Amino acid sequence: MxxxxxxxxxxxxxxxxxxxxxxxxxxxxxxxxxxxxxxxxxxxxxxxxxxxxxxxxxxxxxxxxxxxxxxxxxxxxxxxxxxxxxxxxxxxxxxxxxxxxxxxxxxxxxxxxxxxxxxxxxxxxxxxxxxLPFDENEHNSMVLEVNSGVGGQEAMLFAKEIFNMYCNFIHYKGWQLEIADYQETDLGGIRHASALVDGNSVFKFFKHETGVHRVQRTPATEKSGRIHTSTVTVVALPQPTDIEIKINPKDLKIETKRATGAGGQHVNTTDSAVRISHIPTGIVVECQVDRSQIKNRKIAMAKLNALLYEKELNNQTADTEAARKSQVKSNFRNEKIRTYNFNQDRITDHRLQGVNINNLKGFLLGGEQLEDLIETLDYNNKVNKLLDIVQNFNKQS
Structure with a gap:
């Protein structure tokens, strides 16, 4: 071990x-x-x-x-x-x-x-x-989303850094990455970005990244030297495996439109962007990252499939969600899981007591430091699940 x-x-x-x-x-x-x-x-x-x-x-x-x-x-x-x-x-x-x-x-x-x-x-x-309990949700495919939160342009700039960190980590692990959506701002940040990721047990790693990431630093535009606090939300959605998702074409409303934002003259003058609405659930997905309408539609359908899977998974596990304190469930995204303090060159993961990581810039490269932290979180999560099992056993015996 x-x-x-x-x-x-x-x-x-x-x-x-x-x-x-x-x-x-x-x-x-x-x-x-x-x-x-x-x-x-x-x-x-x-x-x-x-x-x-x-x-x-x-x-x-x-x-x-x-x-x-x-x-x-x-x-x-x-x-x-x-x-x-x-x-x-x-x-x-x-x-x-x-x-x-x-x-x-x-x-x-x-x-x-x-x-x-x-x-x-x-x-x-x-x-x-x-x-240690075996995780049944160690899927080999997932949808990764990064969204800017509180903090305006500073949050959007940090969202880009977090998304780049994960892209580097995916390459570091040798997994496959396909950008599904990338909404860039004029100042170089991102409002939202998502990607399809395929690789051995990718969800095992990224489920522990789900939640609110907080950054504390002095922006380059801040003349008085004040420290600003901004947030970014990370979401990881497992792709369907054992739960079968059936999508009736009659339940879909598919629209095409011209892409917006950066991408070149051809992208912005053709109806390549795809918007799919799932009428029974009200879930809407969009994709405009490629010049090909066919490829954008394929990526949008993959995102829709993942969202429907998560909805079904949450329905099946609703009774045990609170007791197991799973880090995968949707309510966990509202909890602050990690703070990146640039002024003190320190990263604090709030799920691990007494754990502080230095060399923040190195951590954001998405290599060994991030891998070690995620594996520690995974081990700690399994230990907590085992202790819950043991304590319940002791109460019943």
């Missing part, structure tokens, strides 16, 4: 619970010296692990009623516990050698003991990694 420099969540200790292991599948009762003690943020996972271990025992015996549904999750945990037990048996077998008077034998036994204890620590780390 990769551990990131912004994260300090995993604590492995000893001697809390003596897990009772069923006598099946080579499972044995653990030695007291190496009792399993898994903790996350000070919360013990042992009772939860014990229940998984007992279910693994039932599966081995053929007593589980939900073998098909449980096997994929329980088996890795059960097998890691089996492996851990074998390591402990090897440690126990070293007892006599550790008491030998022969210094060479005793030295070799001590070296072997250290190796086996490292193996236990590695297995415990693997157990934590295996217990």
């Amino acid at each position: 990769r551990m990131f420099k912004y994260t300090n969540l995993l604590i492995i200790g000893k001697n809390i619970l003596d897990i009772q292991v069923p006598q099946c599948c080579n499972l044995r009762k653990f030695s007291n010296a190496y009792d399993l003690d898994l903790k996350l943020n000070g919360i013990s996972l042992n009772n939860y692990v014990r229940s998984i271990q007992n279910e693994y025992f039932n599966i081995c015996k053929g007593n589980s009623e939900n073998k098909d549904n449980s096997w994929s999750f329980i088996t890795p945990v059960g097998r890691l516990l089996e492996e851990r037990d074998k390591v402990i048996q090897n440690l126990n077998n070293l007892t006599e050698l550790l008491n030998e008077n022969d210094k060479d034998l005793k030295s070799m036994a001590l070296e072997e003991k250290i190796q086996w204890e490292e193996n236990i620590n590695n297995i415990d780390n693997q157990l934590i990694s295996t217990l």
Whole structure:
């Protein structure tokens, strides 16, 4: 399991619970010296692990009623516990050698003991990694949107910097990017920009960027040196996968018009811009980034598909949205998630306590620093979900 420099969540200790292991599948009762003690943020996972271990025992015996549904999750945990037990048996077998008077034998036994204890620590780390919930929404396609918020022209300038940061990050990851909309201002900022992104688990990364990004800096036009605060909103919409979206052509109102803004004489004098209205939901999408009306229509339909998917996803998860505090849901976009303070050369992500990142200009290049922060956010999010599961389990048991 990769551990990131912004994260300090995993604590492995000893001697809390003596897990009772069923006598099946080579499972044995653990030695007291190496009792399993898994903790996350000070919360013990042992009772939860014990229940998984007992279910693994039932599966081995053929007593589980939900073998098909449980096997994929329980088996890795059960097998890691089996492996851990074998390591402990090897440690126990070293007892006599550790008491030998022969210094060479005793030295070799001590070296072997250290190796086996490292193996236990590695297995415990693997157990934590295996217990972390799998994200079902790690889609390979999405629509990314960046919108300027409060702050006028300064917000629009910052929106362009954020959008460029994400474009650089997409190229850094080797994903495919297609600009769907780009509304530039006279001063070089953007009111709105959107893109279609394809790549391995792209939504896993960008769902943690969804929300309000705040910038604090002194604009170049500010003569008195005052610090201005502006905001930008980022939205990531997963492209449909398991949820089937059916669009009836009769429900669409498709209009063409001349494109506005920068783009050249040909773009501005032909009806290449496309506007699609989905009558049942009232959702409207536009695209005017290409000279080809056919390509603009294709991109607009992709955006509409993504918006309808998000609407259906929110409908399906409405009952659990508040409890799970998902970072993907639409209400999360109204929350301030990150502050970029140019005067102090500092980035603060408000979802991670005590995490401040320096080298702001380097961060905005959209490379390794952004990747490390997003992966830390993803790990932290999974830890919080696991702790919710464990706490609910402890309440019910």
